[in-house]
Amino acid sequence: MMKRYFTTLLLLGTVAVLLSMDATAQKTAIQTITTHDKITVVTDPSKGSNTYLGWGKFPATNTPIRKIRMVVKFGCPDTLRCADWDYMDQILIRRKGGQNAPDLSYEIGRMLTPYGGAFGKNWNFEWATDLTDFSLLLRDSVEVEYRHAGYEPNNDRGWKITVQFEITPGPPALPPFAIHRIYDGHYAYGDSSKPIEAALKPVSFTSNSKTRNARLLIYQTGHGMDPEGCGEFCSRYREVLFNDQLIDKRDIWQKCGDNPLYPQAGTWIIDRAYWCPGELKHADRYQLTIQPNRNNVVDINMEPYQSPKPSATEVISAYVVEYGAYRSKQDVAMEDIIVPSNKDIHSRINPAGVHPVIAFRNLGGALLKTLQISYGTKAKARQLFQWKGELKPGETAIVKLPGIIAAAPGENEFQVELSRPNGKQDGYLADNFMSSVFKAIPKHGASLVFQFKTNRQPEHNSFTLTNSNNEIVQQRKEGELKADSLYQEQWQLQPGIYTLQVKDSAGDGLEFWFNRRGGRGYARLLDHQRRMLHLFESDFGSSLFYAFEVVQDSTQHQASVEIPAVGLYPTMSAGPTTLDYFSNSAEKVTVRFISDPGNQLVEEHVYENMKEGVFQYDMSYLPAQRYYVQVWVKGKMVFNKRLRIVFRQ
Template identity: 45%
Template sequence: MPIISFVVMIRKFLLFLSWLAVPIISFSQDTIRVFPLEKRVVVTDPSQGVKSHKGWGVFPKSEQPVRKINMYVHFACPDSMRCADWDYADHIVLEKVGGVNGELKNWEIGSLITPYGGFFSKDWQFTWQTDVTEFALILRDSCEINYIHSGYEPNHDRGWLVTIEFEIITGKPIAQPISITQIYHDIYEYGNDENPIEEHLIPVTVKTDPRADFGRLRTIQTGHGMDQPDNCAEFCKRYREIWFNHELVQKRDLWKKCGDNPLSPQAGTWLFDRANWCPGDLVMIERLDLPLKKGTDNTIQFKMEPYSATVINHGAQRISAYLIQYEKPTSRYDVAVEDIMVPSTKTLYSRINPASMHPQIIIRNVGSEPLQKVKIIYGTVGQKMQEFLWRGNLGFDQLDTVILPGIIEATALENQFEVRLEKPNDKKDQYVLDNRMRSSFSAAPTHASPLIFYFQTNQEPEHNSWRLLDVSGKTVYEKKSNELKAQKVYTDTLYLADGSYNLIFEDSQGDGLEFWFNRKGGKGEARLLSVDNQLIKVFESDCGSGWQYQFSIGQQPDAIDPATKEISIYPTRTSEFTTLSYFANTPGDIHVRLLSDPGEELLEEHFYPALKQGYFRYDLTRFPYGRFFLTVSQGDQELVRRRVRFEMSSPKE
């Protein structure tokens, strides 16, 4: 049987050491890693709008018990291309099971919206993760995985380097799966009265297996298209109902906030809220457990909010839904560590790391009894461990994100953080192998007091505020939105005692201090400086809903890097000028070049000797409308390259 992928078996306590590695050690039974696609160059087929990228993987035999299956999607820029530009809807499909002559399934197990990668650097990479344990029944032996990439952008100079990795953790199942039934899997036109969606989302009948205790409805659904008058179904909020045996069991808005997207910033409209998806993110998987009565038929039906478009423009709902029938849970008292969010080096949690305090973990109740309390033991390996008693009320298979008290001890070298769960509901845990986890992490920075927080507002300061909290949660310094004036520089000197702190900036509109689409909002800047005006930290202006920065004040502060610089170009879409902002700890000879795009013909060049700080404005009105590159270089090193569009009018001017 032809196998394209390779399988790596690792034993407990062993880290997978490569750029693909997920920085978590799971203290559990054997872990099997399967790579159906490994560092595959993924590009579009502009003639078709869709292109398949297939690969085989060898999964465990059917008789081997499986506890959990995680799927990781690794993205990078190809060696010979730049990262691609557009937010296309991609699908990860279980194409075939049982080998090349096996059964064709074509079941969607995950969906990813590709990022706006126009300004990603060549060394950019990101990893998303999702739980696909619901398909453990058929992710067995030889399976073909199809990564379906959509879109029409050119395929000769841009694309993605994609790896699909499955992490299979063997062991006693949380509940034994019995069967999987496809409920819906299609693109359903939405808003067209001549082709109403309700004629397609018809009730589906599933017979209960005699062994079944409950069913899990697993759904991936996103809205797309730009019908008028509401830009449906991508930018309109509409509700969906789920009916089970003719009773309404769920009603929710299909909507997702994108301003806190883990992958930020991106080149396009990455922060616009959308119909259950965000650019550069895996689509959220919805899970709904349903009671099943033995020997009876069950009906499942989705119903969308009534909606009629006045102008049809591809408005649609993409839906894939499956019902998995299970035997009853295998344990009454069983709790698991799902993940460690803080501290962590995972790219998925990069907006909340590194951290100096308040670890964050996700726990999961996998016992049939509601989880009401559990003891959490946590801390940095080699340091004194802390204890916390969690109390709550988690039903079967429910999750909770727990913010733990205290500081995070760390060294300048690699660190390991460990968490253990004990005594759920004061009972012995009936499966202890997933009660403990470790994460790799880097120490949060240490600075000397006092510090200077430099904050220049944009044209919409009423959306912004910031505050500095200590480890107890007390506000030490702050600026509220009603205290800020437009286009004004605020320099606050922060006199701080030794300890851990969290500097939090928030934007209530979710469009940061800068967003290319909101020209009228202008651009703001934020920096953390030493008292002698040395740059310690540059905060991203294109930050959506905001950012946080954790640090410590101590007697042995980190050295300030003399090579640190802040370089920004704004606006990148203009009908007149664009401005370069430059700030450096060490003066240097700087070259700025304006190049044509395409072709990279030199159109304009500027030289600034011994430059340390300044703002420089460039007039594009003497050139024809089009695209340009503005590059900033020092010696042979290109520091920044940004595409600038000169156009007749810019959005929201």
């Protein structure tokens, strides 16, 4: 089974000389294949599903492939707004070889669409997943289907979608021999007339004579809404058996408050049955102990469950891929640089000033116990560390490294190189090196003010300021804060790197539209002249992260935020709502209420020379529906949030 975990690191010391890692690492050209290029995707309400097909020319069958990565990009269409609902979309291999080839329908990706109702026209986001296990199928001419689900209107909303495949050539760590479809369907759950175990019967396959390894892949998400919230909002366990041996038991449940894509317009923070809105789902991967020429059995069992009014569905696709022997006993590969990084998916914990975080994989046949890691910003001094742990073949480790992340202003390049797995020569060097582009953390002066306005449920909140040695400089623990109170922390800091973290143990931030009892709070970082340096999003779910550097010359580095801080609460109301505005400069501000659907201006307020203010509106005269509240400054929309006027008794 593939695991992700932090491991203990042993410091060897900082390399005082500049190491030219990119000079020693082998460069491999990556081939990019695009099957869907910024296409507009909308629903088909008459069927609940809409199909978008695209062909790609993949490497020939005899071309060795080291790695395949699928990238999915979302944006708002050029002529429509972003769509509203969290639908389950699927990406499938439909045909391989040409127009007359048989229908394969292998699911290789599952996209849970975000609540996009409040995204601006320039919004975009990118996800990626590893598809190397499908290298037998992604060959020659391949037809890829993007299947978009849903019933929402299709005349004014949708998505702009790109699907790309990044092919890294090179010898595979494991040569694939066969792929077997184990399960593929929407399985009723909780219905006594259609028990799920009758559908999820054990599936047999006979292994190849050359098979020495195998991997089981499972895509699973729960959907539907019965009286207990199943299958979307209930936690139930799943058991996986291989040859009558239990290899995994886990809850089909996922926390959503730390979703990298935030905030969203709907109930994005609410935990769900193994998925969150705005997520490209990764397959669960299990390394299988297998013998050649043997009959093997895979069996998935769900927790026994019955509902008086069943509507739950478990959507499951599962495959077994057979492989030969490992090409090398000692073989490691970089998987990702998580910190520092500009990737959307890592935006929750970036930019950062200390502690790089990387992911690497053991692609060798031997247990990995030691590894040398060289890392640092390009053209800066490198650090050298010896990792120690136990990483089984096929598994991935996520490692937090010590040290400061050196950076020049603007964008930088961070480099990591792996070497000497188990003290020996790596069997394949080309994937030992990786670099990432990242932004430097902001620089501030020593005199700072942290404004923290609590909501009506402050027992869930805490915040901590730490220095580069992870020492606490200031802290407000959970349970210390009072409701509806403004805390203004005066900080006089020494030069150095600091990290400010805000947490909410309930996972609903300082504001969440569905939790009207909780009210709204906010967090702002100001300079000594009360100019805003950083505005924190109140609708943040579980946590906020902000790293910065305090420098001696405060006048040179005291940058301030140009976009004003705007809040609207409640956003689900019988009519009354309050808008608060804070800016570093006085400007003409226009507040507009726009109908949805209809996109008609229903009310407008203009405020001349406004810098700060709180404004109350009563929209109870309007029909009960959705509206957008927009704030415009100097011809630019700086705020766009959905207001739900609900039915009044």
